[in-house]
Amino acid sequence: MESILRLHRDLIRYDARITDWAGSLLSLAIRLFVGWQFFKAGMVKLSDWDATLALFQVEYHVPLLPPAVAAWLGASGELVFPVLLALGLLTRPAALGLFVVNAMAVLSYPALFAFECPAAINDHFYWGALLLVLVGFGAGRISLDDWLSRK
DSSP states (O other), X not given: OHHHHHHHHHHHHHHHHHHHHHHHHHHHHHHHHHHHXXXXXXXXXXXXXHHXXXXXXXXXXXXXXXXXXXXXXXXXXXXXXXXXXXXXXXXXXXXXXXHHHHHXXXXXXXXXXTOSOTHHHHHHHHHHHHHHHHHHHOOOSSSHHHHHHHO
């Protein structure tokens, strides 16, 4: 009977290690996928800054911020937070920051809800949900956050 209990205990420990690493791989996949979506958008904004400023003056109506400040903050968030996510550095604050950038994108561009293609708004909802997963569960073992916490 004792050998059965020992075997059961060993299987639970083994299962916990597998679950921990599987969760870490999933977290890495989420970090890279969502981060890449926003990084690409930031690079587009940066590639034609005059057009970006024009969009923020005419199309995107960010509450309480002047268009130039909103454009600068949006592009900065889309470029900095994804890099932090990819590295797994300050993952929870970076995911929360990117969640705010995502929420502002949805709130400041009401035309997203009017498009014929629902994927335009659905993508933002998916990204927001995945970012909240990162806020809740963190980066996992495959991250600088984990490495720094062990030092």
